[in-house]
Amino acid sequence: MIPAAVSVCRSAGAVGFEDLSAAALELIGLRKRFGDHEALAGLDLVVPAGSCYALLGPNGAGKTTTLNILLGFIQADAGTARVDGVDVQAEPARARTRIAYIPEQVQLYPRLSGFENLEYFHALGSSEAASAGLLRDCLQQAGLAEADWDRRVAGYSKGMRQKVGIAIALARRAPVMLLDEPTSGLDPQAAWELNNSLRSLAEQGVTMLMATHDLFRAREVASRIGILVNGRLQQEIDPAQVAGPELETRYLQEVRRVLGVEA
Amino acid sequence: MIGRLVHKELTELRRDGRALGMLAILLLLALGAGLSAWQQARVQHQAWHAASEGEHARWLEQDAKHPHAAAHYGVYAFRPPGPLAAFDPGLSPYLPVTVWMEAHRQNEALYRPAQDSGSAGGFVALSPAVISGALLPLLLLLLAAPMISGERERGTLRQLLAQGVRPERIVLGKGLALGMLLLLLLLPLWLLVFAGLLLGGADGDVLLRWSLLAVAAALFLGGFSLLCLLVSACCRQSRSALLVLLGIWAFGTLVAPRGVMEWAEARHPTPSALEFRQAIDAGLADGAARERRIEARAEALLQQYGVDDLAALPVNFNAVRLQEGEEHGNRVFDAVFGQLHDGYLAQERWLQGAGWLAPFLAFHGLSSGLAGSDLLHFRHFVDSAEAHRRMIQQLMNDAIYQQPETDGRRYLAGPELWATVPAFDYRPLGVGDVMAFYGMGWAVLLAWFVMPLLALMAVARRLAP
Numbered sequence: 001m002i003p004a005a006v007s008v009c010r011s012a013g014a015v016g017f018e019d020l021s022a023a024a025l026e027l028i029g030l031r032k033r034f035g036d037h038e039a040l041a042g043l044d045l046v047v048p049a050g051s052c053y054a055l056l057g058p059n060g061a062g063k064t065t066t067l068n069i070l071l072g073f074i075q076a077d078a079g080t081a082r083v084d085g086v087d088v089q090a091e092p093a094r095a096r097t098r099i100a101y102i103p104e105q106v107q108l109y110p111r112l113s114g115f116e117n118l119e120y121f122h123a124l125g126s127s128e129a130a131s132a133g134l135l136r137d138c139l140q141q142a143g144l145a146e147a148d149w150d151r152r153v154a155g156y157s158k159g160m161r162q163k164v165g166i167a168i169a170l171a172r173r174a175p176v177m178l179l180d181e182p183t184s185g186l187d188p189q190a191a192w193e194l195n196n197s198l199r200s201l202a203e204q205g206v207t208m209l210m211a212t213h214d215l216f217r218a219r220e221v222a223s224r225i226g227i228l229v230n231g232r233l234q235q236e237i238d239p240a241q242v243a244g245p246e247l248e249t250r251y252l253q254e255v256r257r258v259l260g261v262e263a
Numbered sequence: 264m265i266g267r268l269v270h271k272e273l274t275e276l277r278r279d280g281r282a283l284g285m286l287a288i289l290l291l292l293a294l295g296a297g298l299s300a301w302q303q304a305r306v307q308h309q310a311w312h313a314a315s316e317g318e319h320a321r322w323l324e325q326d327a328k329h330p331h332a333a334a335h336y337g338v339y340a341f342r343p344p345g346p347l348a349a350f351d352p353g354l355s356p357y358l359p360v361t362v363w364m365e366a367h368r369q370n371e372a373l374y375r376p377a378q379d380s381g382s383a384g385g386f387v388a389l390s391p392a393v394i395s396g397a398l399l400p401l402l403l404l405l406l407a408a409p410m411i412s413g414e415r416e417r418g419t420l421r422q423l424l425a426q427g428v429r430p431e432r433i434v435l436g437k438g439l440a441l442g443m444l445l446l447l448l449l450l451p452l453w454l455l456v457f458a459g460l461l462l463g464g465a466d467g468d469v470l471l472r473w474s475l476l477a478v479a480a481a482l483f484l485g486g487f488s489l490l491c492l493l494v495s496a497c498c499r500q501s502r503s504a505l506l507v508l509l510g511i512w513a514f515g516t517l518v519a520p521r522g523v524m525e526w527a528e529a530r531h532p533t534p535s536a537l538e539f540r541q542a543i544d545a546g547l548a549d550g551a552a553r554e555r556r557i558e559a560r561a562e563a564l565l566q567q568y569g570v571d572d573l574a575a576l577p578v579n580f581n582a583v584r585l586q587e588g589e590e591h592g593n594r595v596f597d598a599v600f601g602q603l604h605d606g607y608l609a610q611e612r613w614l615q616g617a618g619w620l621a622p623f624l625a626f627h628g629l630s631s632g633l634a635g636s637d638l639l640h641f642r643h644f645v646d647s648a649e650a651h652r653r654m655i656q657q658l659m660n661d662a663i664y665q666q667p668e669t670d671g672r673r674y675l676a677g678p679e680l681w682a683t684v685p686a687f688d689y690r691p692l693g694v695g696d697v698m699a700f701y702g703m704g705w706a707v708l709l710a711w712f713v714m715p716l717l718a719l720m721a722v723a724r725r726l727a728p
Contacts, residue, residue, distance in 0.1 A: 071425050073728055093427065101425035107418035111278040112271070123267040125426025152278075165422075172426070 023082075024049040024176050024207035025070070030079035032065050032231075039065040041231035042079065047224075049175070052198065052208040054222035054239075056215060058255055062231040063211035067178050070209070072096060084175050100174040100206075104181035106165030110154035114144060114164045117153055122171045130171055141200070142167035143193045159190030166197050177201065179210040183217045195221045215248050227251055229258040264428075268436025269443060276406070276444065285402050286448065292398065293452060296389045297349070304349035311343045311360075319686035327675045330659035331585060337365035338655070340648035340687045342372070345635025346469045350456070350476065351392030353631025358641045364652035364687075366659075367588060369596040372645055392630045395449075395480055396623055397516045400487045403441070404508040407491030409501035410437045411726070416500050421728035430726035434496060434719060441488045449484075453477055471694050472633045479633070482708040483626040489715035496722045519621030527613040533606035539599065546595030553591035557584055574669070582664035589656045596649065604642045608700075611638050618707035625707035632697050632704070639700050643692045651687045658683055 025047040032040040040062045047053040055063050068074045069081050072092025081088040084098040108117040118135050139149055144163040153161065162182065169177055182198070183191040191214075198221045202208060212218050218225055219239040225247070227235045234254050237247065276282045322338045342360045345353070359372030411434065414420035423433060453473075460469055491508055498504035534542065560583050564576055573580045611628065618625025631637040658680075666674035698705070 073421070073424070093429065096425065096427035099425065099427075101422065103418060103422060103425075105418060107422055109271070109275060109419065111275045116271075116274075120267060120271050121422065121426055124264055124423060124428045124432075168422075168426075178425075 022049050023047065024051075024084055025053075025209055026080070026082040027066065027070075028080045030066070030069065030081060031077045032062075032069065032074065033077055039231050040069075040076070040079075043228070043231060043233060045226065045233055047207055047209055049207050050202070050205045051223045052202045052210065052221055054218035054225045055209065055211045055228050056213070056218060056225055056251055057211075057228035058213075058259070061228045063228055064180060065231075066228075067101075067180050067209070067211055070095075070178060071099065071101060098174055098176055100169035100172040100177045102162070102165045102169050102177065102179045102182055104184050105158070106161045106168075108153045108156075108161055108164055111152060113150045113152055114139065114156065114160070114167075115149045117164055118167050118171060121168045125168075125172060135167070135171055138167040138170040139164070141170055142197055157190070159186050159193070162186060162190065162194060163197075166194070170201070175205075175207060177206050177208045179208060179212075181212055181214075182210060183212065183214045191217055215251055216244055219244055219247055227254045229255055234258055264432060265436050265439060268433065269440045272410075272437060272440030273443060276440075282406060285405065286444075289394070289398060289402050290448065292389065293391055293394050296394055297391045297452070297456075300349040300352065300390050303352075304344050307344045307348075311341050314339070314341045315343075315687065322684065323678065323681050325681060327677045329673055330662045330676045330680060331366060333676065333681065334366035334656055334659040337363055338684075338687070340364055340644075340651060340689070342641070342644045343689060343691075345631075345637075345640055346465075346691055347472055347476065347634035348636045350390070350473075351630045351634035351636055352390050353392070353634055353636030354638060354641070355636040358638075362645065362648040362652075364648060364655065366585075366656055367592055369592070369600060369649050369652065372641075372648075392627070392634070396483070396626050396630065399484060400512055400516070400623075403445075403484065403488055404491050404505070404512055406444070407437075407441055407488060408495055408505040408508050410441070410492060411495040412498040412504040413495075413501040415498075415728060418728075420726070424726070424728050431720070431723045434492060434723035434726065437495075438489065438492055438719070441492070442485065445484055445488065449480070468694050472635070472697070475694070475698070476630060476633045479626060479629045479705075479708060482712045483622060486622065486708070486712040486715055489712065489719050493715050493719045493722060496719065496726060515621040515623050519617075520624055520627070523614060523617040523621060523624060524610075526617070527610040530613055531606050531609035533603055533610075539603060542599045542602075543595060546599060547592060550591060553587055556591075557587050560587065577667060578665065579663050579667045579674075581668070582660045582662075585663065586657070586660040589653065589660070593653060600645070600649075604638075604645070607638045608642065612700075612703060615701065615704040615707065618704060619710070622707060622711040625704045625711070629701050629704045629708065632701050633694070635691050635697075639697065640692055643696075644689060647689050648687065655684050 023046045025045070027043050027045040030040050030043040030045075031038070037060075039060075043062065043066060045053075045055075045066075055066065057063050065074070069076050070083060070088055072088055072095060075089060083095045086095040086098060088095040108114075109120070112120065115135065118139060119132075122130050122135060136149070140146070142163040144160060144167065148156070148160060153164070156164070179198075182194055186194060195217055198208065198210075202221070202223070210218065210222065219242075222239055225237045225239050226233050227237070227250075235250070237250065239247065242250065318339050318341070322336075325333060325336055328336070340362045342358075342362075345351075345355060348355055357375055359375055361374050362372045363370045409416075411420070414423070414433075420433070424430060457470070457473060460473060465473075490511070491504075494507050494511075495501070495504045498507065561573060561580065564578070564580065564583070565571060565573070568576055570576060614624050615628050618628070628637070632639060662676055662680050663674065668674060
């Protein structure tokens with residue numbers, strides 16, 4: 001019998017009280033229903049500050065719903081979600097100030113250049129003005145070639161847009177970063193570059209929660225992997241302890257078990 | 264932050280070739296229509312001036328004749344173009360411009376300028392008022408429909424909200440950008456016309472009318488911009504927003520005005536031309552009261568001068584008969600013409616009220632009212648011409664009264680009498696009267712601005728990605 005949802009701290013800690021003071025993300029008993037479909041069925045998840053957590057799961061597992069609740073775009077039916085100690089349901093605007101978000105498809109304004117997009121998103125989302133130099137540093141750190149900074153985004157590839165998205169997130173200097181399928185649609189080179197950027201962020205102490213299908217990229221960058229199926233965290237894995245093929249096997253077994261699908 | 268939002272919107276518009284193209288076309292249309300309308304109004308004004316002067320000269324230069332023959336000799340009154348008819352010709356092309364002022368009868372005004380336009384009259388005249396009331400909203404909806412729905416569709420709204428941007432600020436930024444665009448487009452044109460009016464010697468009334476037109480346009484176009492943003496904020500796709508707004512525009516600009524006009528005519532019917540003439544003829548034919556008044560005046564004069572025969576009076580009793588005939592006719596004309604014009608104005612008020620349904624009507628009414636090319640001004644002209652006609656009849660009859668006709672001699676008047684009749688110097692209605700008549704139109708435009716604003720504020724607070 002495989003245990004039901006476990007959190008990082010519960011799985012890592014000894015019996016007794018767990019220390020949540022260093023948790024950047026806490027989801028406790030989170031439930032959300034859309035009509036007859038239960039998207040989240042009491043999700044418990046804690047992501048310690050400075051770690052990168054990859055949420056793996058098939059389509060409809062509840063990954064995007066989880067991110068939407070953390071972003072304050074939808075209200076949970078029950079449970080609590082906290083970002084950097086701020087209750088998302090009670091203070092969504094304040095919670096958002098602690099989040100940088102990179103969506104699956106980074107959407108930018110095509111008639112503005114990459115730099116102008118960064119400048120615009122930053123000016124709107126931050127109470128502090130950033131110098132042009134700082135913003136250029138962010139683009140550089142995100143890996144966008146300097147020659148592309150002042151080109152209109154209409155001519156960018158998906159990977160280039162993704163890099164601007166990362167630069168926007170970097171400039172925000174938020175303690176928590178949420179990523180929705182960050183490598184989806186990227187070519188291997190762009191995905192590799194993205195992972196490098198994420199690793200660099202993790203080294204800087206940014207807490208990351210990444211919803212993804214991409215087992216192998218998740219394994220490269222995450223410090224913890226959770227398998228989410230039917231709105232419930234089914235298993236947590238330390239990627240350092242499993243090889244890529246084994247991770248895939250465990251993931252498929254878990255999904256088939258919960259969904260009742262034959263191998 | 265708001266400044267940054269507005270700057271970004273304007274930068275995108277500037278870089279969008281289609282938007283710039285549409286703006287340029289509209290600007291060219293506005294300039295072309297303005298110049299053409301100004302030229303037309305100038306020609307009309309010159310023609311009016313020449314005709315009015317010529318007509319008064321004709322009156323002054325007439326031969327010696329009996330004053331009643333002079334009253335029948337008559338004179339034409341010409342309606343000048345409205346003070347701002349170049350901006351909005353309104354009903355001017357379809358309203359008569361001359362009135363034949365003669366003894367005994369208030370004639371219907373004659374000659375509509377549209378009669379001269381031939382087959383071109385079948386086309387909608389592209390005046391600056393039509394451009395700002397019908398075409399500019401079309402451009403606004405094309406620009407504004409995707410402003411919020413497009414952000415939602417592209418996913419940038421989600422990213423902006425995730426950045427912690429307050430949704431009200433996003434909407435405010437879009438609204439201000441649209442407002443700035445309108446201001447950049449219209450303010451130079453408005454100032455240009457204002458300077459032209461000032462240099463052309465326009466009086467304070469005309470300048471005030473032009474300023475109020477700007478307020479009316481700001482309320483109408485501002486309200487329409489807010490409605491566009493409201494629809495854009497409520498739609499998930501920019502295409503849906505565009506379709507909804509096109510529907511609203513077509514209904515408000517093309518469908519509703521026609522329907523509401525027919526409704527107004529049904530609600531406040533006016534007599535047909537035949538009924539109108541029959542009513543006048545019947546009124547004039549019923550002369551029993553007039554005869555009684557003439558008899559009473561005769562008795563009073565005989566008593567006053569101590570004579571028993573009207574021919575022995577030191578005054579000309581025929582003048583009394585003529586003046587009583589005039590006054591009897593005046594009462595009939597006041598009733599029948601009054602009923603006709605009251606009906607027209609009631610229809611106009613109904614159209615203003617129907618502006619709740621189609622605010623284009625409220626703007627159109629106000630615009631033609633302030634331009635002086637509406638029914639209110641037409642009625643004022645007709646009433647002024649009629650007052651002038653009555654004044655001429657009174658002067659002629661007074662002159663006859665002073666000249667008893669004895670020994671078969673008949674009084675012939677000359678230039679000194681003709682000179683007592685001033686030229687018909689028509690002054691249009693004051694702006695205060697226009698404002699009073701169009702109170703409902705102003706209320707509709709104000710509500711048209713405030714209601715979408717309140718709805719947009721409510722929607723903006725709950726703006727979802």
